[in-house]
Amino acid sequence: KSGxxxxxxxxTSTASCESDITYIDGEEGVxxxxxxxxxxxxxxGNFIETCFLLLNGDLPTAAEYREFERAITxxxxxxxQMTFFLRGFRRDAHPMAIxxxxxxxxxxxxxxxxxxxxxxxRMIASRRLIAKMPTIAAxxxxxxxxxxxxxxxxxxxxxxxxxxxxxxxPAEQYKxxxxxxxxxxxxxxxxxxxxxxxxxxxxRLAGSSGANPFACIAAGIACLWGPAHGxxxxxxxxxxxxxxxxxxxxxxxxxxxxxxxxxRLMGFGxxxxxxxxxxxxxxxQTCHEVLNVLGIKDDPMLDVALELEKIALNDEYFxxxxxxxxxxxxxxxxxxxxxxxxxxxxVLFALARTVGWVAQWNEMIEDPGQRIGRPRQLYTGAPxxxxxxxxxxx
Ligand code: SDX
Numbered sequence: 555k556s557g558x559x560x561x562x563x564x565x566t567s568t569a570s571c572e573s574d575i576t577y578i579d580g581e582e583g584v585x586x587x588x589x590x591x592x593x594x595x596x597x598x599g600n601f602i603e604t605c606f607l608l609l610n611g612d613l614p615t616a617a618e619y620r621e622f623e624r625a626i627t628x629x630x631x632x633x634x635q636m637t638f639f640l641r642g643f644r645r646d647a648h649p650m651a652i653x654x655x656x657x658x659x660x661x662x663x664x665x666x667x668x669x670x671x672x673x674x675x676r677m678i679a680s681r682r683l684i685a686k687m688p689t690i691a692a693x694x695x696x697x698x699x700x701x702x703x704x705x706x707x708x709x710x711x712x713x714x715x716x717x718x719x720x721x722x723x724p725a726e727q728y729k730x731x732x733x734x735x736x737x738x739x740x741x742x743x744x745x746x747x748x749x750x751x752x753x754x755x756x757x758r759l760a761g762s763s764g765a766n767p768f769a770c771i772a773a774g775i776a777c778l779w780g781p782a783h784g785x786x787x788x789x790x791x792x793x794x795x796x797x798x799x800x801x802x803x804x805x806x807x808x809x810x811x812x813x814x815x816x817x818r819l820m821g822f823g824x825x826x827x828x829x830x831x832x833x834x835x836x837x838x839q840t841c842h843e844v845l846n847v848l849g850i851k852d853d854p855m856l857d858v859a860l861e862l863e864k865i866a867l868n869d870e871y872f873x874x875x876x877x878x879x880x881x882x883x884x885x886x887x888x889x890x891x892x893x894x895x896x897x898x899x900x901v902l903f904a905l906a907r908t909v910g911w912v913a914q915w916n917e918m919i920e921d922p923g924q925r926i927g928r929p930r931q932l933y934t935g936a937p938x939x940x941x942x943x944x945x946x947x948x
Pocket of ligand 1: 747748750751752781782783784786810811817818819820821822823824825826875877880881882
């Protein structure tokens with residue numbers, strides 16, 4: 555453009571790194587965590603086991619599982635000073651703003667004791683983050699709901715504990731429904747990692763400078779918040795509410811196809827998947843299970859979602875551009891049915907994705923050839939020119 559370079563619009567990003575953790579085949583709609591298909595892990599495994607797998611490369615033995623789960627459980631509390639930090643936020647602060655701030659603030663408690671060149675200390679920091687994210691997420695929810703903070707319990711598993719911290723109140727202990735806890739655990743598995751998405755790349759770039767892992771994860775949370783990324787689950791539910799009824803769908807499909815209209819079908823499309831997102835299938839099945847166990851028979855938003863999916867999957871624009879529902883399309887309906895406000899949806903995404911972020915951060919730090927990230931650019935600005943005094947400028 556500047557006469558120096560011709561910008562090639564077909565310029566596509568090359569591979570940013572090598573990784574052993576997650577494999578995606580976008581054309582075939584395949585997602586593997588360390589070689590295991592996501593649907594098998596979601597159907598037969600649990601989130602803590604998936605965390606061990608993503609961090610260590612293999613599924614744990616029974617003894618390894620017990621030791622890992624105990625290590626996580628024993629770190630679910632946060633320093634009591636964090637509650638004072640929490641109270642500094644406005645009551646109407648978005649829970650993602652609270653989570654961003656609180657996770658970054660963990661640096662103040664653990665930065666000095668985390669030598670990132672020591673594998674043992676990196677694993678301790680990783681387990682600390684995985685353990686504390688549900689507690690911080692629940693604190694953000696309780697604070698915005700105007701309810702007292704509920705502390706974690708060591709007799710509950712990871713998903714049960716999170717539901718307990720969110721929905722128990724001093725007046726009444728929350729009775730954890732095992733089917734809802736199983737659904738929550740499965741939702742965490744589905745969101746755990748997704749190779750070099752925007753927020754994971756943010757964590758890697760921040761970590762490449764040697765920044766402490768708590769600050770790097772806070773950077774990942776900030777990036778995930780965007781509606782084109784992790785914020786899409788909140789945006790997808792708001793879109794379904796905006797559409798409202800099945801008969802209004804054609805109007806919105808028309809808008810989504812109009813280049814001059816900024817409206818996009820939230821929960822549709824993906825940078826990598828040009829086929830059905832394998833997580834969306836499991837998410838849709840989980841959605842039906844949750845609505846059934848909660849006795850929600852005719853959820854108008856589910857009716858709109860199912861009809862919207864059917865219409866879009868047969869519309870030539872979406873077929874030609876290979877736009878399929880992604881994980882965010884059904885997660886919002888599920889989480890709303892479970893009692894979460896839309897402002898908590900991306901917080902739950904960040905809670906689950908923390909294990910993927912720390913696994914990718916560890917993989918990068920332990921690479922002996924690792925250097926600071928430094929993306930380059932194609933310069934398209936003004937050519938070299940000399941300074942002109944203000945009196946001579948026209
Ligand atoms: C996540 O990267 C990851 O792995 C992310 C994630 C993870 O787990 O980390 O999977 C999580 O972020 C899932 C995506 C959530 N975002 C949304 O659902 C928001 C709605 N989707 C769009 O904003 C969009 O699909 C993106 C941002 C996801 C992808 O955008 P791209 O890269 O532009 O998509 P594309 O290249 O495949 O688009 C092809 C065409 C484009 O039109 P043309 O420029 O070719 O004319 O389809 C259009 C797009 O404009 N298009 C859409 C659309 N998505 C893409 N048109 C209408 N509605 C949409 N949803």
